[in-house]
Amino acid sequence: MHSSPPALWRSNNLSGQELSGPWRLLLLGDGSPTRHLQLLTGAAVEVELAAMGPEPDGDPATPPPPEVQDLLAPLLRRQVWLHCGAQPLAWAESWWNQGQADLHLQNRQQPIWRSLTSERAELFREVDGYGLVQAPWLEERFGQAGPYWSRHYRFFRQGQALTVIREVFSPALERWLGPASAHKNMNF
Numbered sequence: 061m062h063s064s065p066p067a068l069w070r071s072n073n074l075s076g077q078e079l080s081g082p083w084r085l086l087l088l089g090d091g092s093p094t095r096h097l098q099l100l101t102g103a104a105v106e107v108e109l110a111a112m113g114p115e116p117d118g119d120p121a122t123p124p125p126p127e128v129q130d131l132l133a134p135l136l137r138r139q140v141w142l143h144c145g146a147q148p149l150a151w152a153e154s155w156w157n158q159g160q161a162d163l164h165l166q167n168r169q170q171p172i173w174r175s176l177t178s179e180r181a182e183l184f185r186e187v188d189g190y191g192l193v194q195a196p197w198l199e200e201r202f203g204q205a206g207p208y209w210s211r212h213y214r215f216f217r218q219g220q221a222l223t224v225i226r227e228v229f230s231p232a233l234e235r236w237l238g239p240a241s242a243h244k245n246m247n248f
Contacts, residue, residue, distance in 0.1 A: 061111035061139060064124060064153065065198055065228060068207050070191030079209075082237040086229070087211045090185045093150065093227055094142060100236040101144035108141040108148075115155060125212040127188055128155045130221045136161045141201065148201055149233060154225040164222070184216040193228055202230040209240055 076084040086096060094105045115124075115135035128135070136158050142150040156165070192207040199206055212226040234240060 061113060061116070061137065062195070062197055064226065065193035065195035065208070065210070067210075068192045068194050070189055072189045074187060074190070076190070078242055080238055080240060080242045083209065083240040084242075086233070086237065087190045087209055088187055090187065090213075093229075097142060097144055097149055100233070101149070103144040106143045108143060110139040110141055110151075112136065112138040114158075124155060125188060125224055125226060127212070127214050127221065128224045130214075131155060131224065132157045134158045138165065147230075147232060149230045150227055151198060151201070152225060152227045154223050156223050160222060185213055186216065187211060187213040198228060202232065204231045206231075 074088050076088045079087060085091075086093065098105050113136065115137045134157070136156045137153060138156070138161070139151070139153045141148045142152065190209065190211040193210045194206045194208070198208055202208070208228045208231065210226060210228040212224065214224050215222045231240070
């Protein structure tokens, strides 16, 4: 299991002024990123399970999003790569209460959104923050230098936090979305 990629910059202010319009929609919108990736590329999203197991004791250098504290222990962490064709376009990790994971992640190769909505149950997504992250293993797998835009959010069902998800997006998405930055020469 990889350590969470360290944040170079993060914000809970969800104005997204530093992002171009398409990237603002991807990072700050409450839609399904797997659905967005499929619509952008025209290819089905395939999930490659990278790791899944009990949440290890915290690494103070790369702590999980603070909202993970709202989940009941014992916790499980799942990490996946999202592919459209051969190219990985996103990496994601999610934290779950073990019982909720057993209930909702029966098909571990299926995108979370599809698992959670398979019975047409009501679900609410709340974006909590976004930022830029960097890790050598992301650079190796994406095949492009970072930093990489990321976001984290929670799914709620009947007012209760169900899971916390962090997603990191490949710069290759600029092929469909254009440049991520709304401002030229923006440095973080």
